[in-house]
Each structure stands twice: as structure tokens, then as C-alpha cells.
Amino acid sequence: MPDYYLHTINARQALEAIAKGLSSVRLSVDLNISEREFSLSDQGLVLDEDNLLSIDELKKIVKKTQRIYLCSDGDMFPLEDRSSGYYKLVPTTGAPLLEISGVKMHISKGTDPFTSASEMAQQAVHKGDKVLDCCSGLGYAAIAAHRLGASEVLTIELSPEVMGLRAQNPWSKDLDKDGIVQRQGSSFELIKTMPSISFDAVVHDPPRFSLAGELYSEEFYREIYRVLRRDGQLFHYTGNPHVVKKGSSFVDGVIRRLKSAGFRNVEKVEHLMGVRAQK
Known part of the structure; x- marks a missing residue:
């Protein structure tokens, strides 16, 4: 059965069309990937013969501005x-973002999470590269690396809750x-089991x-250095745009530890709230 994703914007579009007495409305029900025409009645929005959303259900969705509802098999x-x-997917004008206990896990201001993750991958990944993606979240950077022409991407995510949400996210489908290759586990532990000089690029997007x-830690940075091939590239998201821009003991400490681990050409990438480095 098809899945339909509804949130404030498309539920409001449906309600406005019903109020105007229209017989159909054009909506995106896959979180801004595509649009289709759907029938309307005075009862509500007809997704298919098994999925009809009543006006009351549409109003409920409109009120929950930071939530995405999955409609499938007559359930919502x-x-x-x-x-x-508390893990959830939050709607944006593009790809959804991941929020954990109220903390947004993506750069989304002035952009959307898929675009910003793609720009992170572009900082390190070239065509033909073998790529390690640490702390992959919804997998956007891994998908971007694959689209850039990476020959292989190994993506690691610790949280089974996050992996469950990304399995339901239309924007994460290319991970298949x-x-x-998707692995569930600790990047800190799994990297120790990997052969030396086995990756051309690493994208590291850790939690705060x-x-x-x-x-x-320098210990983890040394492991990244070990698994990278000569001249291999690292992009490391550090977060907090003001801190990256002005310089701080935290970001300066990251840079210092990367250099101690052996990295060179270490530089801040302000608009992506991170640091780029080379082995």
C-alpha cells in the first residue's frame, strides 16, 4: 500500500481547497519530492479508496506545525x-529534518537539511572515492556522496530510533x-575495527x-587519520555558527586536536559550521 506524508502546509492547502468548493487539489504527499492531484469531497481529502482524511483530521495536522503524519492502510x-x-521528523520546505529531544540535528536556516548535508559531502568527496560517513542520521550526506560518484559509502549510525525513522523517510530511500552499506553501532568503536588507509574521504557529523x-577526542581523530589514505579529506561538522565564526576554545580545541592527530590544511568552513582537513 502507498504511504502518504501530511503536515501543516499540505493539510492547510487541502482545507483551503475544500472551503472553496474545489473537487481536487495538487499536493506533495512525499515531503516535497513530487506533486500529484487528489480528489476532495465535502467530507475531506481522498488519498485513495482506503485513505480518506476528514476535515477534523486535517485540522489536527494543521495545528501540529512541527510534526509529520504518515497515512497508510487507513491509519494516521x-x-x-x-x-x-523524543525522536521525530520535522517538515521543512525541502527534506525533513531530524529532531532529538527538541534539538535540531541539521542546518536548516536559509537552506534545507538535504542541501546542507550535500554541501558537507562536497567538501571532502570526489568521484571514485571510498567514503566513511560517521554518525549518519537520516543518511543525507551518504546519499550525497553516492550521487557525487563515490565508489562505495560506508555509513554508521548508533541510534536504532534514528534508523527506524529514516526507514520511513522518503528522502532516505537511496540508502538502499x-x-x-549501512551499519548500526558506535562510530567510536567500529572505526577501530577498520583497516588502515582504506578510505579516501570521511564525513563526520557527530551529536553535540x-x-x-x-x-x-584526539583518540578518535587519530583513528580517522589512520583509516584515511594519503591526501584523504575530512569534513567535520562542529555546530554553532557563531562559535565557528568568532573562534572559541571549543572549535580551536577541535582544530588543535586534529593537527595533533596529524591532519594538515585544517580550516574552518563557516557557512557549514564545520572544519575541513587533509591527511
Whole structure:
């Protein structure tokens, strides 16, 4: 059965069209990937013969501005996981972003999460590269690396909750393509099991320091250095645009530890809130 993704914007479009007495409305129900025409009635929005959203259901969706609802098999439920913490997908004008316990996991201001993740991949990845993607989240950087022509992408994500959400995210479907390998586990632990000089590029997008300080340690940076081939590239997201721009003990510490681990040409990339480096 097809899945339909509804949020404030497209639910409001449907309600406005019903109020005007229109018989159909053009909507994106795959989170801005494509648009289709759907029938309307005075009862609500007809997605297909098994999925009709009533006016009350559409009004409920409109009120929840930071939530995405999945409609399938006649059911409607939010794309979230509350089993440990609060994980959810949040709508944007492009690809959805991941939010964990109220903290947004992507750059989305003035851009959308897929675009910013693609720009991160472009900082390090070239055609033919073998790429390691640490802390992959919804997998946007891994997909971008694959589209840039990477020969192979190994992507690691610790959280089973995040992996569950990305399995339901239309923008993450390309993770199933040949050439992308998904692993669930700790980047800090798994990188130790990898052969030396086995990657051409690494994209490292860790959670904030307070949640995963080990992923900002010199020990971990030495492991990235070890698995990179000569002249291999690293892009490391550090977060907080003001801190990256002005310089701070935190970002300066990241740069200092990268240099201690052996990296050269270490420089801030302000608009992506991160640091680029070369082996």
C-alpha cells in the first residue's frame, strides 16, 4: 500500500481547497519530492479508496506545525519515536529534518537539511572515492556522496530510533542503493575495527559535544587519520555558527586536536559550521 506524508502546509492547502468548493487539489504527499492531484469531497481529502482524511483530521495536522503524519492502510500516526528520548521528523520546505529531544540535528536556516548535508559531502568527496560517513542520521550526506560518484559509502549510525525513522523517510530511500552499506553501532568503536588507509574521504557529523565527547577526542581523530589514505579529506561538522565564526576554545580545541592527530590544511568552513582537513 502507498504511504502518504501530511503536515501543516499540505493539510492547510487541502482545507483551503475544500472551503472553496474545489473537487481536487495538487499536493506533495512525499515531503516535497513530487506533486500529484487528489480528489476532495465535502467530507475531506481522498488519498485513495482506503485513505480518506476528514476535515477534523486535517485540522489536527494543521495545528501540529512541527510534526509529520504518515497515512497508510487507513491509519494516521506521527513520524516519531518516544521509546527513549523524543525522536521525530520535522517538515521543512525541502527534506525533513531530524529532531532529538527538541534539538535540531541539521542546518536548516536559509537552506534545507538535504542541501546542507550535500554541501558537507562536497567538501571532502570526489568521484571514485571510498567514503566513511560517521554518525549518519537520516543518511543525507551518504546519499550525497553516492550521487557525487563515490565508489562505495560506508555509513554508521548508533541510534536504532534514528534508523527506524529514516526507514520511513522518503528522502532516505537511496540508502538502499548499491554502493551504500549501512551499519548500526558506535562510530567510536567500529572505526577501530577498520583497516588502515582504506578510505579516501570521511564525513563526520557527530551529536553535540555534551552527548558524545569521545567523537571530538584526539583518540578518535587519530583513528580517522589512520583509516584515511594519503591526501584523504575530512569534513567535520562542529555546530554553532557563531562559535565557528568568532573562534572559541571549543572549535580551536577541535582544530588543535586534529593537527595533533596529524591532519594538515585544517580550516574552518563557516557557512557549514564545520572544519575541513587533509591527511
